[in-house]
Amino acid sequence: MSINIDRALLGENGEIPAKVITKCIEKHNVEVVRLQKLKDYYNGDHEIKNRTFQNPYIPNNKIVCNHASYIVNIILGYLFGAPVSYVGDNLDRLIDLYTKIDEDSHNARLGEDINVFGVGYELVYMDEEAQPDL
Numbered sequence: 481m482s483i484n485i486d487r488a489l490l491g492e493n494g495e496i497p498a499k500v501i502t503k504c505i506e507k508h509n510v511e512v513v514r515l516q517k518l519k520d521y522y523n524g525d526h527e528i529k530n531r532t533f534q535n536p537y538i539p540n541n542k543i544v545c546n547h548a549s550y551i552v553n554i555i556l557g558y559l560f561g562a563p564v565s566y567v568g569d570n571l572d573r574l575i576d577l578y579t580k581i582d583e584d585s586h587n588a589r590l591g592e593d594i595n596v597f598g599v600g601y602e603l604v605y606m607d608e609e610a611q612p613d614l
Contacts, residue, residue, distance in 0.1 A: 552595040
């Protein structure tokens with residue numbers, strides 16, 4: 481689920497009005513239950529762990545085989561085992577910035593979110609000259 485905002489809705493100085501933020505939060509809240517369930521599966525907190533029987537004499541054996549975590553970790557190792565490399569002209573400032581903010585670690589966390597939740601979000605700040613900024 482991505483939330484796209486038309487630039488025309490931004491204020492004079494590029495600030496985001498409260499009404500737009502409220503709409504974004506409402507859209508996100510619709511997905512919270514599903515995202516929490518996916519996170520629980522990844523962490524091994526499966527619903528079977530909460531199962532109970534009314535009859536206390538029936539065995540209540542529970543086994544959790546956390547395939548979700550295993551699959552995500554295998555994919556992350558495959559995709560991000562070697563850091564992403566950037567090639568091109570005039571990338572010195574960008575590479576310095578990525579080193580400063582530990583972009584490799586950030587990419588791995590973003591990749592984990594994408595594999596666990598099916599989506600990943602990255603908020604990028606730009607300066608007046610459309611260059612990445614911290």
